Amino acid sequence: MRRAPGPEIVTGRQHLPTLTGLRFLAALVVFGYHAVILLAGSAEGLVRAVFDHGRLGVSFFFLLSGFIVTWAWRSGDTAGAFWRRRLARIYPSYLVALVAAAVVLRVVGPRPTAGVLGLNALLLQSWVPERSVFFGGNDVGWSLSCEAFFYAAFPALLAGLAKLDARARRVLQAVVVVLVVAVGIWAAATVPDDYFGAGGPTVFVAYVFPPVRALEFVLGITLALDLKEGRRLRVPWGAAVALAALAYTVARLVPTGLDFAAVTIVPFALLLQVAAQRDLDGRPTVFAHRWVVVLGEWSFCFYLVHRLVMLAVLHVSPPSGGVRGLAVLAGCFVLALAAAWLLHAAVEKPAYRRLRGRSRTTLPVSMRDVDTPV
Numbered sequence: 001m002r003r004a005p006g007p008e009i010v011t012g013r014q015h016l017p018t019l020t021g022l023r024f025l026a027a028l029v030v031f032g033y034h035a036v037i038l039l040a041g042s043a044e045g046l047v048r049a050v051f052d053h054g055r056l057g058v059s060f061f062f063l064l065s066g067f068i069v070t071w072a073w074r075s076g077d078t079a080g081a082f083w084r085r086r087l088a089r090i091y092p093s094y095l096v097a098l099v100a101a102a103v104v105l106r107v108v109g110p111r112p113t114a115g116v117l118g119l120n121a122l123l124l125q126s127w128v129p130e131r132s133v134f135f136g137g138n139d140v141g142w143s144l145s146c147e148a149f150f151y152a153a154f155p156a157l158l159a160g161l162a163k164l165d166a167r168a169r170r171v172l173q174a175v176v177v178v179l180v181v182a183v184g185i186w187a188a189a190t191v192p193d194d195y196f197g198a199g200g201p202t203v204f205v206a207y208v209f210p211p212v213r214a215l216e217f218v219l220g221i222t223l224a225l226d227l228k229e230g231r232r233l234r235v236p237w238g239a240a241v242a243l244a245a246l247a248y249t250v251a252r253l254v255p256t257g258l259d260f261a262a263v264t265i266v267p268f269a270l271l272l273q274v275a276a277q278r279d280l281d282g283r284p285t286v287f288a289h290r291w292v293v294v295l296g297e298w299s300f301c302f303y304l305v306h307r308l309v310m311l312a313v314l315h316v317s318p319p320s321g322g323v324r325g326l327a328v329l330a331g332c333f334v335l336a337l338a339a340a341w342l343l344h345a346a347v348e349k350p351a352y353r354r355l356r357g358r359s360r361t362t363l364p365v366s367m368r369d370v371d372t373p374v
Contacts (some may be wrong), residue, residue: 016071018275019064020296021287026061027299029054029248030140031306031333038314040327041321047329059261060145060268062213065147067272070153071228079155081357086151088301088355093348094144095121095302101138104308112136123148129204140307142208149210150217157179161221166231169222176219180265183212187257190278207260207336216261223273227280233273237285240274243267295337301348302340309336 033054036044075080098120105111112120113136119125120137126145128134135143164172187206205212247267251259278285286292295302314330320328 009219012325016068016276016279017288017296018279018285019272020069021285021289022060022271022275022296023064023299024292024295024302025287026064026305027306028055028057029348030057031244031336032302033057033306034307034310035329035332038310038317038319038332039321039325040319041325043321043325043329044319046326053248056248056251056259056261056264056268059216060272061143062146062216063220063223063265063268063272065150066217067224067276069151070158070221070224071276082155083151084094084355084357085352087349088357090144090147092351093301093343093357094123094141096343097301097308098138098141100305101141101308103136104312105137108193108311119143126208126210129201129209131200131203134204134208138308139305140303143213146208146210146213150214153214154221155191157171157221162225166226166229169226172218173222176215176222177265181213181262183215184258184260184262187260188255189257191255192256202257206257216265219265219269220272223269224276227273227276230242232277233270235270235274237274237278237283240267240271244271262370278371298337298340298344301343302336305339305343307318307337309339 014149031054032047032051035051036047039047069082069086098117100118102112116125116133116136119128119133120141123141123145125134125136125151126142134145161169161172183206187202190202191200191206207213244264244267247264249261254263275285275287279288289298310332313335315326317328319325
């Protein structure tokens with residue numbers, strides 16, 4: 001890592017469109033991972049070949065979340081202002097999707113209990129070691145429960161991490177990576193290969209439990225602090241993309257548990273920081289294309305609604321293979337994208353503008369400046 005020439009970067013005002021575009025790619029692989037419930041036969045095999053470990057998109061989200069909230073933080077900002085902006089940004093869309101989940105699950109089942117819905121509404125479901133709770137309600141909401149914990153701790157985390165010098169921060173980054181790998185090794189030794197879908201105590205601790213997933217968030221914070229202070233990685237963009245893609249592919253070959261985050265934590269971190277460096281340098285990437293960025297801005301809502309759309313489609317169309325299965329999958333994607341646009345336009349953007357409040361500091365005026373996907 002080297003220090004960039006010229007003045008230090010002391011503010012996160014610059015847009016990072018490549019990161020916004022990468023958000024949609026991460027949401028897309030999560031979609032593909034869940035989409036196998038719609039398919040059978042050859043169509044299912046084809047989708048599994050590409051997206052069988054799409055849940056790794058959530059790991060990228062957690063890294064990205066720590067990076068972006070740190071990048072958007074201003075000198076003189078307050079914890080209260082930060083928490084209000086995060087609540088305004090996340091909760092209205094989340095709550096609308098949770099209500100939609102209660103309606104959809106009432107028809108397609110299994111119906112969540114009032115207690116599960118209440119824990120979902122309070123963003124506490126990921127603290128309960130029972131699959132019917134942490135994956136209950138709108139099941140993708142477990143990651144938002146983790147994010148709520150991250151946001152609650154963020155001002156204190158940032159205050160502490162910002163005091164570290166470059167050497168201490170590198171040591172911390174290495175410790176975080178070692179801990180993530182250690183959790184993966186422990187999980188791989190404990191969880192049978194077919195056990196993920198059933199949940200269980202190891203899956204809860206290694207995959208769902210907020211303090212464990214906070215390791216990825218903390219690493220994202222340190223990467224943003226490095227970049228704001230002018231330190232850069234000497235990694236070519238093409239190499240960063242190739243390494244992340246290779247790690248994603250290799251994750252299919254390792255035991256369950258190691259594929260939660262251990263295999264991809266370093267490649268995803270490299271991709272994240274190198275992408276941000278490209279944006280700051282004004283060097284284009286395919287992920288910074290206007291329409292990819294638009295999709296990235298919809299990706300949080302897409303993440304919230306895609307499973308509900310799948311369950312509704314599955315209720316009227318049983319799993320199918322071949323061309324018909326792929327056609328159902330494409331139709332489901334279009335419906336989920338349309339629902340995401342509607343939620344983004346009707347709830348996410350107006351709610352954020354009304355609820356974010358004002359601060360004595362100059363805050364970002366664009367959604368994409370403070371956007372985090374999950």
